[in-house]
Amino acid sequence: MLLVEDDEELADLLTETLSCEGFLVDRAADGQRGLHLGLTRSYDVLVVDRMLPALDGLDLVARLRSRAVPTRALMLTALGGVGDRIAGLDAGADDYLGKPFDLDELSARVRALCRRGPDATTVLRIGTGRLDLTSHDAVLDDGTRVALSAREFELLRVLAARPSTVHSRSELRRRVFDEAAATSLVDTYVYYLRRKLGRSVIRTVHGLGYRLGAL
Known part of the structure; x- marks a missing residue:
């Protein structure tokens, strides 16, 4: 211990x-x-x-x-x-x-x-908010819960599990979506999450991919 x-x-x-x-x-x-x-x-x-x-x-x-x-x-x-x-x-x-x-x-x-x-x-921290791994909700700083779709949740979970890591689009496509899916689908779901949770929830690292931001 x-x-x-x-x-x-x-x-x-x-x-x-x-x-x-x-x-x-x-x-x-x-x-x-x-x-x-x-x-x-x-x-x-x-x-x-x-x-x-x-x-x-x-x-x-x-x-x-x-x-x-x-x-x-x-x-x-x-x-x-x-x-x-x-x-x-x-x-x-x-x-x-x-x-x-x-x-x-x-x-x-x-x-x-x-x-x-x-x-x-059962919880992954995202700045002052968190991702509830049981309910698949994002929880804002004030306690407000935001429901996520299955793929929105999985994309955010992958990022939140390694918050300091920059993930390439191809890696995120492989881990979250079907291999046959277009890489642009990652950008689409990043857009969905930012629309629900704010632009700061996922950071773009130009030329490399995405990393976790904060709620």
Whole structure:
């Protein structure tokens, strides 16, 4: 499992507790290191502090989800208000535990997340909005849901799964449409998505293709 916690004393205590539960614990003391480990290694579960240097816990989990990392995540925080819990869950955390907490409860929550297994993430981030992989809707920053056709959804899903990658038209045609389809069909569906969600949702990289934008 991966523990991302900048308080060294607390990190030592959590490492000892979780090791006694049988977990092999990797540690990161800031969000950037946690993001790197989360993207390059496979874990059963993540335990992430919300208030971290370099990159906060909300942004860390959201970036992992935007890259389709499905690992279950428990967020720890001293910010225990309802709005704070909602923000953590909306960022992609699977559970939220306020500080101070009981170590036995933390262990139980980690075990519960492990039992649920690493199901594929149900949300991909698109700027301040998201793509709901269950309903096939795009969800705007204000919560408005926009229904997508099957091919609109699949085109946006391919782009959102690798948000920093520039995809050529021929690659997108191969992955989203029938091989026999004209390459121009990709441009047509980019137009459809921009008409529904705004021009910024997909960026044109001239001479190369398209990449994800933002809602």
